[in-house]
Amino acid sequence: MKPWKLAKRLAPLLLLFSFVLSGCSSILGDDASPLNPKGSVGEDQLSLIKLSLFIMFFVLVVVFVLYAYIVVKFRKRKNQTGVPKQTEGSHVLEIVWTVIPLVLLLILAVPMVSQTFALAKDYSETKEAEQVKVIGHQFWWEFQYPEHGITTAQDLVIPVNTKIAFELTSTDVIHSFWVPGLGGKMDTNPGMTNKMYLDAKETGVYKGKCAELCGASHALMDFKVIVVTEEEYQEWVAKMLEPTQPVAEQDDLALGEQIFKAKCMSCHAVDGTQGGLYPNLKGFADRELVAGIRPNTEEWIKKWLDDPESVKEGVLMPDVPLTDEELDALTKYLQSLTLE
Ligand code: HEC
Ligand SMILES: [Cu+2]
Incomplete structure (x- = not known):
């Protein structure tokens, strides 16, 4: 193959690589x-x-x-015949x-x-x-x-x-x-x-x-x-340490909290001092993303609660059956979980 033909064939490949690599960042x-x-x-x-x-x-x-020097310098000359002088061993x-x-x-x-x-x-x-x-x-x-x-x-x-x-x-x-x-x-x-x-x-x-x-x-x-x-960090630590206050009975978040206690509390804590096997939701509303991947909006919270598997395949959060009313109330409650 002619060198320029080879270059023409390789060019798209190189272009593709540069796109793929620039994607990394x-x-x-x-x-x-x-x-x-x-x-x-x-x-x-x-x-x-x-x-x-x-x-x-x-x-x-x-x-x-x-390599280039040797290929040029020792190339076969015109009129040259026979085997060139051989060199063996050079300390x-x-x-x-x-x-x-x-x-x-x-x-x-x-x-x-x-x-x-x-x-x-x-x-x-x-x-x-x-x-x-x-x-x-x-x-x-x-x-x-x-x-x-x-x-x-x-x-x-x-x-x-x-x-x-x-x-x-x-x-x-x-x-x-x-x-x-x-x-x-x-x-x-x-x-x-x-x-x-x-x-x-x-x-x-x-x-x-x-x-x-x-x-x-x-x-x-x-x-x-x-x-x-450092100051913001100390503030954050202090807020995380504050106990999450229960919602007042007449508050419109009360229904959400009640459902949360009944259906979600077995896995999720809302107090920052509690460990556990499942994500702690203290300050969840301040997180930019739901489950680390989707925008923390009403739409995505609902999608997540309605069918977590559709957002993350193989997820270990169960699909908890919820009525539309419960979904609304829970979403509101989750959106109230700020560190303020
Ligand atoms: C069997 C335990 C379990 C139950 C019950 C459960 N979850 Fe989860 N939840 C999980 C797990 C596990 C994850 C992490 C999923 C992942 O991201 O892979 C999770 C993640 C979440 C997240 C995302 C947290 C974040 O920081 O992004 C929210 C919000 C959430 N759950 C809300 C709820 C609500 C509301 C309920 C009640 C309807 C509930 N969960 C019931 C196990 C549970
Ligand atoms: Cu992993």
Whole structure:
């Protein structure tokens, strides 16, 4: 095949790849990504990526230049006949092509190994660090703050510029906790506790993902990391600690609360101090998304309560039978669960 023909055939493929790859950042939903990290762990990891890319690129260029030079210089000339002069064994060459890769590997290995140990640093006993327990569930995330005695779901709230020491585990299968914009990732294994740390250098909202195939709705197992200032964080903790007040009897939320107590309370707590096997709904109305994936609007709350399976396949929330009136009342009640 003529070279230009080959190029013409490869061009659409390259174009396709560039579209697919540029999709990686937009899927994540925020402009932070492993290539644009907002935390020290992500930055360290990016510097390793750059170093290894640089070395690989260097090798690539040297090999290609030598290759081109040799192909041209030793090409078959006009009138040339017979076998060209053969060279066998060259101590100089052998030493050169052993020593150069060795040096390159050392340049790569020293920062890699030291970073591997640095990133495994355990902050679980450090006083300045915040302790957070991450529990993966099919298909949602639970976050416990043992120092404050609070539990939440789907939204991980953390203070900016603070090391967060995570202890990670799972109640069912293996999940993987990943916040691409901050760094990571780490598996959550049932019956085991893994540790990792992260920090965020800028306030904002970062997208989190489950990065280990864990069942039908693995791809929908999203969460958010909400990075706030230290004061906002303390305020949030205080609000989470406040007991959720029961609704007054004559209030128009009373019916919703009553249905909630009868049909949902067996699984869901509305007090931030209660743990449990199911998402804690304290402050649910402040969450941007329902079940971590859909806009937190009346429409989606109703869809979720009416038929959770239609929103998330294989979901472990049952389809609780509800009349239209009950659905309305429950939705109103859920929308009243703010931290104000
Ligand atoms: C058997 C336990 C169980 C019962 C009963 C139950 N749920 Fe759930 N609920 C779950 C599970 C599990 C999830 C997490 C689903 C997921 O995202 O994968 C969930 C998620 C939710 C969420 C989304 C939370 C968030 O932060 O996005 C809401 C809202 C909710 N349930 C409301 C209700 C209401 C209202 C009822 C009563 C009609 C109810 N649930 C009954 C188990 C239950
Ligand atoms: Cu998962």
